[in-house]
Amino acid sequence: MKHYDVIVIGTGPAGQKGAIQAAKLGKKVAIIEKNNVLGGAQINTGTIPSKTLREAVIQLTGTNRRGLFGEAYRVKKNITVADLMAASQNVIRHEWDVIRGQFERNNIDLIWGAAHFEGPNLLQIVRENETEMLTADKFLVAVGTRPARPDNIPFNGRTVMTSDELLKLDRLPKTMIVVGGGVIGTEYASIMATLGVRVTLVEGRHQVLGFLDQEIAGAFQYFLRQEGITLRLGEKVSAIREVEHDRGVGDTNGNGKGELVQAELESGKKLHAETLLYAVGRQGVCGILGLDNVGITFDDRERLKVTDNYQTNVEHVYAAGDVIGFPALASTSMEQGRRAICHAFGQDVGNYNTALFPYGIYAVPEISMVGKTEEQLTEDGIPYEAGIAGYKELARGKILGDEDGMLKMLIHQETHEILGVHVMGTQATELIHIGQAVMALNGTAEFFINNVFNFPTLAEAYKVAAYNGLNKLAHIR
Numbered sequence: 001m002k003h004y005d006v007i008v009i010g011t012g013p014a015g016q017k018g019a020i021q022a023a024k025l026g027k028k029v030a031i032i033e034k035n036n037v038l039g040g041a042q043i044n045t046g047t048i049p050s051k052t053l054r055e056a057v058i059q060l061t062g063t064n065r066r067g068l069f070g071e072a073y074r075v076k077k078n079i080t081v082a083d084l085m086a087a088s089q090n091v092i093r094h095e096w097d098v099i100r101g102q103f104e105r106n107n108i109d110l111i112w113g114a115a116h117f118e119g120p121n122l123l124q125i126v127r128e129n130e131t132e133m134l135t136a137d138k139f140l141v142a143v144g145t146r147p148a149r150p151d152n153i154p155f156n157g158r159t160v161m162t163s164d165e166l167l168k169l170d171r172l173p174k175t176m177i178v179v180g181g182g183v184i185g186t187e188y189a190s191i192m193a194t195l196g197v198r199v200t201l202v203e204g205r206h207q208v209l210g211f212l213d214q215e216i217a218g219a220f221q222y223f224l225r226q227e228g229i230t231l232r233l234g235e236k237v238s239a240i241r242e243v244e245h246d247r248g249v250g251d252t253n254g255n256g257k258g259e260l261v262q263a264e265l266e267s268g269k270k271l272h273a274e275t276l277l278y279a280v281g282r283q284g285v286c287g288i289l290g291l292d293n294v295g296i297t298f299d300d301r302e303r304l305k306v307t308d309n310y311q312t313n314v315e316h317v318y319a320a321g322d323v324i325g326f327p328a329l330a331s332t333s334m335e336q337g338r339r340a341i342c343h344a345f346g347q348d349v350g351n352y353n354t355a356l357f358p359y360g361i362y363a364v365p366e367i368s369m370v371g372k373t374e375e376q377l378t379e380d381g382i383p384y385e386a387g388i389a390g391y392k393e394l395a396r397g398k399i400l401g402d403e404d405g406m407l408k409m410l411i412h413q414e415t416h417e418i419l420g421v422h423v424m425g426t427q428a429t430e431l432i433h434i435g436q437a438v439m440a441l442n443g444t445a446e447f448f449i450n451n452v453f454n455f456p457t458l459a460e461a462y463k464v465a466a467y468n469g470l471n472k473l474a475h476i477r
Helices: 013-024 040-044 047-061 063-069 081-105 183-194 214-226 330-344 374-380 395-400 428-440 460-473
Strands: 002-009 029-033 109-112 114-119 122-126 131-141 145-147 175-179 198-203 230-233 237-246 257-265 270-273 275-278 282-284 317-319 359-361 367-371 384-390 406-412 418-424
Touching: 002 013, 002 330, 013 029, 013 040, 013 081, 013 131, 013 330, 040 047, 040 081, 047 081, 047 183, 131 330, 175 183, 175 257, 175 270, 183 198, 183 214, 183 275, 183 359, 198 270, 214 230, 214 367, 214 374, 214 406, 214 418, 257 275, 317 330, 359 428, 367 428, 374 384, 374 418, 384 460, 406 460, 418 428, 428 460
Parallel strands: 002 029, 002 131, 029 109, 131 317, 175 198, 175 275, 198 230
Antiparallel strands: 114 122, 122 131, 145 282, 237 257, 257 270, 359 367, 367 418, 384 406, 406 418
16 A cells, blocks of 8 residues: 555646645655546636637637727638637647646656545545555645536536536537626636627626626626627526427428527526526535545535635645635635645745735636725725726737727825726736736836836836826826
8 A cells, every 4th residue: 555745636726736846845745636637627627728719719700800900800701619629629638748747757646546535544546447545644635626517407518508518519509598697607608709609698696707896897798798798687597498499491400490498587588599508606526535534524515614724624634726615716726735735744935915816807808807996995995096098098909909908007095005906908817917016016106107118018008007097196187
């Protein structure tokens, strides 16, 4: 029976970085993967495939160049699922190779199979025709989550699906209902609309992406409507079923009948489309790990509660990534996994500012934010001014064909400290890191005034926003 200093369960971002950190500390490490591919949801069903799909859609449709070449501009007239999936699979295969190479270079034992705790330090690995027993001093649980699949939703992976099945479509539908106005729902709704699919988005709240600054969220909703997306806000779905419909004139299937998905809303409205994407929440998967044999408890969504050091209620078992809940980002998961292992082996990594985690929404258009929103500052009684820069003011914005993007900088009225940055438009998730760095160093808006930026760049938006905000404070037009 093999013994390790630490066993990591799951090869997603938290597991990868945790295992590599342990190896860098000279520890004997094993990492367990129950699926037949590496990388967890990040590589196979979530972050990488969805973002690659977005990039492929933007490039093939030419939507990012129409501001420069005109609304009729299009790179490829008839875009197929094969076109989109080819790009995604190419990136996924590359990421598999990268992860495997990292494990090999760091002498991490990669073990395939499903992990099950048989005791506090004893782990059973179950494969198709065999089992294996392993022991370890420490454990890191990084098993991630899966899309929520309520029993009352008739999922079939073909017409009613989660985000996992959406990536396996064999054809592009003409119409789609998206249930859920969170990050996953809005990303896929905007991507599909860019492809020409007629999308209806249903969200129970009166605003999509409720954590965003309201001005940014409002502008984003405007762009969604401009892309032809119908927003059903403040509406909840009461029932979903498949129904027959008359195909009408031109039917070539003989019986004139076809199938549609019907979503009935609590208000009595009935929506119909060829497909329905259910994107309301995610569910943990730690219930199959045998954690009761260790004395570890989890909530009704199979998420684990941890301390600030990522310890569970059992001292030698740590957890990181989506399985511990919010913020459930690939970026934060990586750092959580690393910090968990450092604490497990007595390494001091210092504090890090969780208030400055950047958030990225890879919709069309892209959105990113760091720090406080206007609403939060108002609630906290913090005096601020907003400096605004529109991409239409930037030469680079015109060159890229994006004249609708914007950057908002929230500036303390007295100290001129930067309290929050919110960006919507091309390269938003890259631009945000400039604001994040200046905020982490307690910088003020004057930093952007007194330093030179390359020209023409989108980063110039920071200088424009700083001038705009400070001029308001000085009552200069």
